[in-house]
Amino acid sequence: MSWKKWIVALSTVVFSTQFSPANAGSYSSCDTGSDCGFSFCDSDPCEGWSIYADYLYWRPRKCDLDYAITYIENGSELQEAFATGLSGICPSYDSGFRIGILKAFGDLDFGVHYTWFRSKDGSSINNVGEDFLILPTKIGSASLFVTDGIQLAASDYKIELNQVDVELGYHLELSDCLAARLFSGFRYANIKQTQDSVYSSNINDQFAESSLNQVDVIHQKADLDFYGLYVGNKASYKICDCFDFFGGLSLGIGVGEVSQDFDHKGKSIGGTDYTQADLVNESCWKSIAVLDLNVGITFPLCNVCCTDLAFSVGYEFHQWFNLGGFTSLSRTVDSEGEAAGRGLVSSNCCDLGFDGLFVRLSAAF
Template sequence: MKTRFFVSLAAVAVICFGGQSLNAQYPSQMAPGYGYQVPNGMMPMGQPVMPMGQPMMMPGMLPGAPVAPAAFAQPSPFGAPAAFIPATPAMAPPSQVIPAGFHGDCGGKGCSGKGCDSCSKGGKGGACHQWEFYGEFLYLRPRDAEVAYAVPFDGPIVPPANNPRVQVGTVGVLDMDYQPGFRVGVNKIVDDCTRVSVEYTMFDGGTNDRTVRGGNAAYVVHSLVSHPSTATAAQDFVQADGRYDLTFDIIDTDIRKLFYNDCDLKIGWVLGVRAAQQKQQLGVNFAGTGTETVATDIAFNGLGLKFGLDGEATIGGQWLAYANMSGSVLPGVISASFDQGQSYDPVVVDTGWKAGRIVTVWDLELGISRVSRCGNYRVNAGYMFAAWTNMVQTDEWIDAVHTNNFVDMSSTMTFDGLVARFEARY
């Protein structure tokens, strides 16, 4: 009898003092569904929220959650075990809680590969895409590529020695303005840092011009492209019509890899192969007492190595600034032809030239991007500059034919203008 009394007294003490210790670890909580605080040190008997004989639930426990093992509980005088240590999972501190919308692919210096932004689309948001498709509109102007082909002047067709001709009108120049082009490509994502790219660029520019002698019948139009040794009185032209075309086609196959990647800045290198073709075609028709035609054709074909750097930086919200720069070393062949004919002699001059060349192409593009909320779409707008070095240009080739000097023909041709791009990522 005494033993049963002391055992019951010990159980009551454990319940009382264990409950006080437990409440010290958990502040007063709101009773679920009641809107008032649970008093500290509530006894298991007589509580309004738990039926007698049921284990007490602590904050954070789900209904049916396991309680402490039976070894930690002793029978109470009321027949219910004294469960005083709930088996609740540990709660992470606030500093370790991941906020909604967190992008786990921002890995600082390097690439972490720690997931991607699902954007509530089952993991198909911006960072989870596998393919990139894009189309780009180019609006470029060739520079340092103009050709002066005719000029009105007053005086004899074949002037006396040391007696220069007198110009009486505007020089006829074939100089292209801004012309449209396009670029299309596809990128295959290999991993968080690496992608393989295939791209095609096309530019097709051209211009027309006409030069007339004016209202004075004494004036004539003089050819600036005909071979000077063929000048005769029959070349007393009254007008000249010229056409000049310049085109290029480029195919790039690249590997692009990031070496710096965080949430606000990405920088990577580019290494690949480039195939390029450029053509310059000139045709000028002169009309007067007779007719004369001058035509030239220059073509370059090359294949070589491409290298460069790409980068983009967040400038606020869904806006990015980007910069792309690259260089290409293209061993290839340049060929050129010159043909001149007249109404009474269809073949006056017929010559050609061909040589191996290493042409370098330098590209720079700067601009801004607007990215969609999930990163699946983006629109770019920027400025592009390109330089083709060690080329042979049309005016240079014509001068070489006129002087019979084909040494050191080497020029730089540039293109610049605006670019606009739409990109889709899936």
């Protein structure tokens, strides 16, 4: 099988795309006689420029966002504890954007792309009027400032993504209606994650403003600066003149500087100011991999003398591997109802993903 047939097969199976110019292919022979767009002059894009703007509706996929265990005591002499639930944060969908510009040079194209995304979510649990007790998962019970029992546990998670891709692509028309694009590029990404957890002895005085109450406050941070290369393939299949199906697959690998912070402070009964407990700062360089997938459909809008407009909608998925998780304490409950284990450990769950919808408006001129 020739190399070109291999590319056709791969493109058909993967049905893939990354970033591509609005005028990815003319498909001049792929015409069933129907015309779904509007044309005011019969001309292709003149200078090979393409710009686009995406609205992103993504959800972060992150494990290790638990903050409390609920448990009950059976009333025996040993006061054995039975865990009844694990409380954590489930990130929701938030908005972001992506913009890009590309320049075609025959079958080659060069582009720069920028992605911006922010998300913030929170969760809380209290045992007012309930028969269960609360243990923290971010610190051990022996380290708690709250000695009278936790009445309220709450946690917030925030993530920020800034990403720049500089990319070179090679365009192939594989058949009358099928086009492929091989691409490779350099990626820089800055990802900031924070989780702030509070354990309070009084639901009505969360941060222990009164000296009669107690509180533990945990601040965790995991930042990444990533530098890497990626390669991928995209394919688009034209259905008459009405729309294109597209999809994409790329894999990147690089190195990143990961920094982790853990800050624990609190107030005891009679205290008016916070007392510092554990404070850990660490950083390291590590290898990181990234997988990007997307599929969607493009509708041409019109051609107005050298300007092609198009509207696209689709789904995309991005997965970061070996990213580095939050630094925290052991999160298990032993037979005495205590958080088992002592000392700071790095989380074993350290991957991060994003998935959701994108809506694109692109123009070629």
